[in-house]
Amino acid sequence: MLKLTNVNKSYENNKILDNINIVFPKNKTTVILGPSGAGKSTLLRSINLLDQPENGTIELDDIKVNYNENLSNNEILQLRRKSAMVFQSWGLFPHMTILENIIEGPTQAKNENKDQAIQEGKKLLAEVGLEGYENRYPSELSGGQQQRVSIARALALKPSYILFDEPTSALDPELEAQILHLMQKLALEGKSMIVVTHNMDFARKVADKVIFLEKGQVIFDGECKDFFNNNNQRIQDFLNAMKF
Template identity: 40%
Template sequence: MNSMTTSTINLSKKISDPSAVLCIEGVGKKFGTIRVLEDVDFSLRSGEVVAIIGPSGSGKSTLLRCINQLEPPTEGIIRVGDVVIDATKTPSKQDLARLQKKLGMVFQSFNLFPHLTVLENVSLAQRKVLGRSKREADDRSMQLLTRVGLAAKAGIYPSRCSGGQQQRIAISRALALDPEIMLFDEPTSALDPEVGLEVLAVMRELADSGMTMIVVTHEMRFAEQVSDRVVVMAEGRIIEQGPSKEVMRNPQNERVQRFLTAVRDR
């Protein structure tokens, strides 16, 4: 029996949800001697929207980056579909490529190419990663830009778009690769509150359409009203999780109570 099969069997013993499309077991991350994640266990079902909240520096963004291997974890196992990444082994390029094709990521910063038009920004990765023709990629891009209300911006450059529009373009670019799971890393944190509402509206529509999503956010209303489950992190650990309204309205952990009181009283 090969090591990947063994890892999958061990993982399934600990995380019993058969509908999980993402499973994390015992994930930890160190930067030198500084530990930023410790013994994180987590699973995600198809169609589920999970909001990850918690104080700054609690490891929320690092967890997302470990999932998509932008920051390889130093401990633990991550499974996305049939791809298993064991932190004790160097993953193959093929496994990394397969894993990253299953995941779309939207960052705090938009990371758009300034010398490409909006349409070209959304189409480029489709041609490079999925091998689509220019016509196929452009057709798909226009479908997605229409979905986020930006079809009229297709021929202009990102610098002529507002911050909210640029983030919606970034969401379209991630969706264009047809990921199974979307990861959002505080997508509204760099935006004015009013502009951020445009982005949250798009994310709400994605959730309503059945997209599987993990959202690291400081938007408490979004966490309560849109997500199915809230996960609260502090000091690199998950300290509470459960149905969104239960966690947000009646947290059981004292640290979570203090955090939610602080963010609501600002």
């Protein structure tokens, strides 16, 4: 289970997260929706401690962290080992081969045996449709292929939760569809995923739970079907705007 309690985050005088209380269920897909500037990416980055809120707590499996404390590098690392982030821009190391990119996390952050990590990395590449690409470099791959590698890299860490921050926003529609189909496959396999997206079709098909944020506040927290059938005027306005 992943639980955020009374989480607050501000930049200067701008409240980005306003007393956030959310439970993200295990083996389910939670989709975070909302207008630009609502705090979606900040919320995601707070889970991975890429951004640290001023106060509140996060509980992830057997770890509980108070955000208002001065966290040690070991405490930060322990929490980050429980999750893996897939970004908008895939962020692969350009000087490393595809396989080297994938095994970097398991061997360096989790001290896994290199030979074992290599075998697992090759298996993951096959699962994301890139079998035989292990000795290529990121510059030799399309954007969609690079994003598939970044997903394989996240899976290699065997995280409790995979965090997706607009993973298809930099892709054209055809490549976007490929990545969304891969994410749908992961959801059907029961992976625990938290996804920030603007793709309403994906949310309808894949989300078990929807969080709707606006101005750093949770406006809706519930099942997917209840969100898309909600009579709240703000939610209806948002959905109508997203249709175009």
